[in-house]
Amino acid sequence: MSDLPVEGKPSVSTLKLPYGRQSVDEDDIAAVVEVLRSDWLTTGPKVAEFELAFAKFTGVLEAVAVCNGTAALHAAMYAIGIGPGDEVIVPAMTFAATANCVVYQGGTPVFADVDPDTLLLDATQVETRITPRTKAIIAVDYAGQPCDYDALRIIAERHNLCLLSDACHALGGSYHGRPVGSLADLSTFSLHPVKPITSGEGGVITTNAPDLAKRMRLFRNHGITTDHRQREQQGSWFYEMVDLGYNYRLTDLQCALGLSQLAKLPGWVARRREIARQYDLAFASLPAVQPLVVRPDLLHAYHLYMVRIDDRKTARSRDQIFVDLRAAGIGVNVHYIPVHLHPYYRQRFATAPGLCPVAEAAYRQLITLPLFPNMSNDDVNAVVTIMRQVLEPGYAG
């Protein structure tokens, strides 16, 4: 990419364009250093401060910070009491952690197919998967587009199920004017560096149910009733372990970084949406390159920008295009291999191809293109130009 023009401030395109990248500036660094100089590196005051800011941002009563997005999902499964014999419906098109959290608790993930236009969990497919053992639905805001929570809520209420949102892609988005994080009984987030904001590693669960928040705070701290700082404040050594929990805590260093990042999120989401619009416009004249459909009356947070390569409209295959884009310095990716196709799930739960045909067909067509707030317009134009080139029948690098 070193031959591409770079305008204004330095851009990562001089090296290689990744599909996603964090934005960390001097404010973020100062916030972390301040905690390093303080008395509390973990279980200190920054945790509650971050949780409060996160709850306010997502419009809920409670936010619980944990060490990563997978721990957030695990804590959510614990909070709603998932155990052996219980089934939880998850979309096939997601990261494995969405299903793994059910297995951690001894439950069974049941894969439902996605909508062919948006690749979001399809409410009518969810209904076909409900059995007397179904306890919950985990909707995934794939790519950053909120699912159809009104439709999912109707099904959840009709069958007395918990509705959860794996919103790891969608922080900063909204649905029918309501913020992501407030759309389900519990919503989970990841603060991994490629996600909308980062704390290095980190996770958050949001909810309006204080009893569930209390259970998750216990769960992240070994199932112990008080933490180190509470005991110190009470001048007491006594604590009780009342259930089996884990050490899933998020440090004060990480919470300080998360707080500092959260303040910048709205600007980053706006930039992500601008880049997505530029891609949409450019690809409107490339029939073989099809962006996913965006439903009306919602705000897509664009954690990821993926396109489908329609092999009826180009002589080149998705796999060839992928290799050529990588070779040209464009850090493309594929999100995701449908979870039920992974060897673990095939062996343990006897899943097989054909279970979720829409997700399986989409998987063979998808390419995720670079999208992150610090990407320059030149970077976007470079991706589009190279995409145009690699679609040519005789392209040879």
Ligand SMILES: *Cc1c(COP(=O)(O)O)cnc(C)c1O
């Ligand atoms: C990133 C992600 C997770 C897991 O988050 P970690 O912080 O990496 O553990 C879970 N679900 C989805 C949809 C994700 O994108």
